[in-house]
Each structure stands twice: as structure tokens, then as C-alpha cells.
Amino acid sequence: MGEVIVITSGKGGVGKTTTTANIGTGFSLEGKSTVLVDADIGLRNLDVVMGLENRIVYDLVDVVDGVCRLRQALIKDKRYSNLYLLPAAQTKDKNAVTPQQMQELTSELAKEFDYVIVDCPAGIEQGFKNAIAGANKAIVVTTPEVSAVRDADRIIGLLEANGLRNPQLVINRLRVDMVKRGDMMNIDDMIDILAIELLGVVPDDEHIIVSTNRGEPAVTNNDSIAGQAYRNIVKRILGEDVPFMNLESDQGFMSKLAKMFGFGKKK
Amino acid sequence: MDLFKMFSKSDNSKDIAKERLKLVLIHDRANVSPQFLEMIKSEIIGVISDYMEIDEAGLEIKLTRTKRDVDDTSVPALVANIPIKKMKDNGKF
Ligand SMILES: Nc1ncnc2c1ncn2[C@@H]1O[C@H](COP(=O)(O)OP(=O)(O)OP(=O)(O)O)[C@@H](O)[C@H]1O
Ligand SMILES: [Mg+2]
Numbered sequence: 001m002g003e004v005i006v007i008t009s010g011k012g013g014v015g016k017t018t019t020t021a022n023i024g025t026g027f028s029l030e031g032k033s034t035v036l037v038d039a040d041i042g043l044r045n046l047d048v049v050m051g052l053e054n055r056i057v058y059d060l061v062d063v064v065d066g067v068c069r070l071r072q073a074l075i076k077d078k079r080y081s082n083l084y085l086l087p088a089a090q091t092k093d094k095n096a097v098t099p100q101q102m103q104e105l106t107s108e109l110a111k112e113f114d115y116v117i118v119d120c121p122a123g124i125e126q127g128f129k130n131a132i133a134g135a136n137k138a139i140v141v142t143t144p145e146v147s148a149v150r151d152a153d154r155i156i157g158l159l160e161a162n163g164l165r166n167p168q169l170v171i172n173r174l175r176v177d178m179v180k181r182g183d184m185m186n187i188d189d190m191i192d193i194l195a196i197e198l199l200g201v202v203p204d205d206e207h208i209i210v211s212t213n214r215g216e217p218a219v220t221n222n223d224s225i226a227g228q229a230y231r232n233i234v235k236r237i238l239g240e241d242v243p244f245m246n247l248e249s250d251q252g253f254m255s256k257l258a259k260m261f262g263f264g265k266k267k
Numbered sequence: 268m269d270l271f272k273m274f275s276k277s278d279n280s281k282d283i284a285k286e287r288l289k290l291v292l293i294h295d296r297a298n299v300s301p302q303f304l305e306m307i308k309s310e311i312i313g314v315i316s317d318y319m320e321i322d323e324a325g326l327e328i329k330l331t332r333t334k335r336d337v338d339d340t341s342v343p344a345l346v347a348n349i350p351i352k353k354m355k356d357n358g359k360f
Contacts, residue, residue: 146284153292182279189285193292 002033002110005117005237006135008159010151012122014143015172018208020119021049022219022227023139026234028083029219032114035074035084037106039131040121041096044088051215052077052085061089064101070108079216084113094126099133106134124158132159138167139199144174144185153194168199170233175204176247187247200233201247202226293330293343304328311347322350 007020020036027034038046041061047053058073063086070086077083086109089096109116120131132138138159142152152169159167171190178184191198207224211217218227219234225245232242293299308328315321327348 144281146288149288150291150295154295157296179281182281185281185284189281193285193288 002113003115003137004106004110004135005115005137005139006039006120006132006164007117007139007141008120008128008131008155009122009141009148010124010155011142011148014148015141015170015202016122017045017049017119018212018217019139019141019170019172019202019230020046020117021217022230023234023237024115024117025050025077025080025083025217026219026230027115027117027237028077028080029231030234030238031081032238033082033112034115034117035086035109035113037086037109037116037118038088039102039118039127041088041127041130042090042093043121044090046119047075047085047087048215049212050077050085050217052087053215056087059087059089060105061092061096063105064097070105082113094121094130097130099129102130103134110134124154128155128158132162132164135164138164139170140167140196141170141172142190142194143172144179144190149185149190149193156194156196166197168197169194170199171201173204174201174247179247187244198244199236200229201244202229202233203247290331297330297343299330304330307345311349315349317355319354320352322352325350 005023007016007023009016017040024034024036036046036050038044038060040046044059047056052075055075058068060073062068063070063073074084074086077085106116106118116134118131118135121127140152140155140159142148156167159165169191171187174187175184179186185193187198187201203225205218205224205226207218207221208226211221211224211227217230218224219230221227229245232245235242308326311328312321312323312326325348329346331344331346333344
């Protein structure tokens with residue numbers, strides 16, 4: 001049985017889809033069979049972030065409605081081994097699916113894949129309930145801003161209330177320069193406030209935008225510091241003890257440090 | 268806001284953010300409404316009034332966060348500031 005991981009945040013636009021795409025591709029680079037599930041019905045984006053938008057025939061709602069079989073809706077990413085996407089429907093809304101149906105769907109996928117990664121929509125309504133329904137592990141994404149952290153805290157409470165204990169935190173878009181001058185909460189501040197386990201820290205990195213433009217997740221780019229952060233996150237999920245990158249130093253030093261530790265060699 | 272200056276040592280915007288977050292989350296987490304605090308307040312007044320005369324208008328009650336003595340972990344705390352006007356000598360002391 002594979003693991004079903006939901007990527008969630010509460011607040012919109014903090015990097016759930018980016019994180020789903022990068023962690024998922026990262027798993028595939030590590031040789032794990034992986035399927036990405038876009039649970040953001042009506043606002044699908046994972047397909048474009050992955051560069052697979054032209055290959056969509058069927059979607060998640062088609063599967064649930066019995067229009068097609070699950071296998072038929074899965075899009076194989078030909079660039080990587082064993083990486084698939086189950087796209088969201090674009091013309092339906094969140095109520096087109098129930099938590100029960102999502103649970104059946106993800107457990108079906110978990111029979112065949114090592115990892116099922118669910119990209120959760122923003123909010124705490126039906127879409128959120130659907131996305132977490134079949135998950136056995138949750139990753140909460142936040143940015144170092146008051147509103148994002150507040151929403152993350154709310155989400156952590158809701159996850160725990162729904163039996164998803166010990167969610168892990170990804171801090172996204174950290175800006176070292178702002179942290180240095182005391183204008184952005186640092187990692188310790190956020191861990192102190194949210195009191196959950198830190199899975200990783202992804203710096204604000206323009207490579208993310210460039211790679212999204214191309215439809216190639218940054219995790220595949222050895223020159224991207226955010227890509228490095230995602231490679232580390234993947235390794236930590238797989239149980240490796242990867243030290244946190246030294247984000248207090250400048251970026252040149254950071255990537256040197258990363259190379260010193262031997263990460264990011266694989267392409 | 269003066270309240271936040273009181274709590275934070277520096278003028279860094281991140282320290283202000285952190286203190287504001289801590290306070291707002293205590294309320295979010297505890298799901299405590301102002302009405303609820305009012306309820307607690309009036310009951311406290313009821314209990315204490317048996318023993319002393321208090322300045323009801325000056326009574327302040329709020330949820331905040333404090334470090335536990337034993338291990339320094341931070342926990343929510345209910346802080347009440349109750350100005351006493353006069354002790355009542357009704358033989359209970
Ligand atoms: N580490 C980063 N550095 C720079 N830009 C980033 C980073 N992470 C995310 N972004 C950008 O932020 C925007 C929002 O990211 P993304 O779509 O992943 O968020 P989301 O949480 O999935 O949003 P929604 O709630 O709308 O689904 C995108 O334009 C993305 O390119
Ligand atoms: Mg998204």
C-alpha cells in the first residue's frame with residue numbers, strides 16, 4: 001500500500017501546487033512510482049505547472065462519475081519514469097465529488113503507486129474536505145506572512161480534528177535578505193508559533209517562475225536553490241536525515257554548501 | 268500599537284508580526300469569543316465580590332501566552348487584572 005499525502009495550506013497562492021509538482025517529480029527522480037492528484041476542481045493548475053495540459057482527455061470527475069476507468073484518466077509524464085497525473089475537472093465545481101468518493105479513489109491509487117500526492121484547493125470548505133478525505137499524511141505549506149501562518153494554524157487544527165495527526169510544515173518563499181534585516185519571520189519564529197515538525201524550507205526563487213513557464217518543475221534543475229530545497233524535502237520524506245540548508249548565508253555559498261553535501265548531482 | 272511594543276523587545280516588523288500572531292492564534296485556537304470572555308468576567312466578579320469590593324469598571328480579562336515555569340514551553344494563559352477597592356471583613360479570613 002502506498003502513502004497518500006495531501007498538500008494543503010488554508011490560504012491561497014502560497015505554493016501548494018508548486019510543492020505538489022516538485023515533490024511528486026522528486027519522488028519519481030528517486031525511483032518511486034508516483035501519481036499526482038489535482039483536487040482543485042474548477043481551478044485546475046497542476047497540469048500546466050507540470051507541462052501536461054495538452055495531454056488531458058479525461059479528468060477526476062469523469063472517473064468518479066464512471067465516464068471512464070481510472071487508468072484511462074491517468075496521464076503518464078514521459079520525461080520521468082513512473083510519474084502520472086490525474087487532472088482536476090475544469091468546468092465542474094467542488095461539489096461534483098464527495099469525500100467518500102475521493103477516499104475510494106485515492107485508496108485505489110495507493111494500491112498501485114508508492115506515493116499518491118493530492119494538491120488541495122485553498123480554503124476550508126468542500127474542496128478541502130475532499131482533498132484530505134483519503135490522506136494518511138499531510139504537509140502544510142505556508143509563507144512567512146501573518147495571514148498565511150494564521151491560516152496554516154487553522155488548517156493544522158482541522159487536520160488534527162480529522163485524524164491527520166502530526167502534519168509537517170513546508171515554509172515557502174523565504175527571503176534571506178528580509179529575514180536578515182528583521183523584516184520577515186525566520187524559521188524558528190514560525191516553528192515556535194505553529195509548533196509542528198519542519199519538513200523543509202523553500203527560498204523565494206525566480207527559478208520557480210521560469211520553470212513554471214516551461215512546465216518543468218524546479219526540482220529537476222540543479223542550479224535552482226528552490227529545486228535543491230525540494231530535493232531535500234523528498235529525501236526527508238523517504239527517511240533520510242538531510243541537514244537543513246544554511247539559509248542565513250548568501251546564495252552562492254548556499255549552493256556551494258549544497259554541493260559539498262553531495263546533493264543535486266543527479267539530473 | 269502600544270500593547271505590542273510592550274510585548275516585543277525590538278521594532279523589527281517580524282517581531283511585531285510574531286507577537287500579533289501569537290495573540291490572534293490564542294483566540295483562534297481557543298475559539299473564545301468576546302461574549303465568552305464577558306461571561307467569565309461577570310462570574311469572576313460574582314465570586315470575588317464575596318470577599319472584596321472590586322472596581323468592576325477597571326476589571327480587565329484577556330487571553331495571552333506565557334512560559335510554563337517547569338519547562339519553559341509556552342502555554343495559553345488567562346490573565347485577569349482586578350483592582351481591589353476594599354477587603355470585606357466578613358469573618359472568612
Ligand atoms: N519558492 C517560490 N519562489 C518564487 N515564486 C514562487 C515560489 N513558490 C510559489 N511561487 C509562485 O507563487 C504563485 C502561487 O503558487 P502556487 O500556484 O503553487 O500556489 P497555490 O497554493 O497552489 O495557489 P492556489 O491556492 O491558488 O491553488 C505561483 O505564481 C508560483 O510560481
Ligand atoms: Mg494550487
